[in-house]
Amino acid sequence: DGGITQSPKYLFRKEGQNVTLSCEQNLNHDAMYWYRQDPGQGLRLIYYSQIVNDFQKGDIAEGYSVSREKKESFPLTVTSAQKNPTAFYLCASSMKEGARAGAFFGQGTRLTVV
């Protein structure tokens, strides 16, 4: 079945560590997105990518980094520079030419700083 897979579902990070969240899709979608979700703040865009080897910062990119070496994969690294990383992270993808279909989401990763 086609879809988006995020892993791990739960992730714990120690202070000062970098961690990488995985996002893989087999929908042949061109565009991929990373969102952060905090209570009462909805979904805030961290980074997005429309094509391989290209990505743009979203509203809250500071302390995060991404890569898009393959169409199917869009990993997100939460660096030690992100001062408050505890949150729920959602990855999504969409067709570049068919935005009317909307974005498809993974099941999310819950990151907790310990």
Added chain:
Amino acid sequence: AQTVTQSQPEMSVQEAETVTLSCTYDTSESNYYLFWYKQPPSRQMILVIRQEAYKQQNATENRFSVNFQKAAKSFSLKISDSQLGDTAMYFCAFMIYGNQFYFGTGTSLTVIP
């Protein structure tokens, strides 16, 4: 700047009744797409309904329908015959072609038995 506003943080409705969730947005673009997403306690985002801005006819999907007022930049969601499984967070969103999705802050809907 593109913004989406959901002015109702929380709502409740009796089972089998009808409820309307409000959404307004701001954009200078004329061609865009509008969406309502549902996020149940599992936190999986599910597309409920979508509307293309150039279409005047309001979209419907079974018990879900929208009231799209382009001039007023309003995009409300009506849920008829509410069911317990409709309990969730609902997010309004829009997308300009070739650009990112913009989401509102969500409305938490509780269906009361």
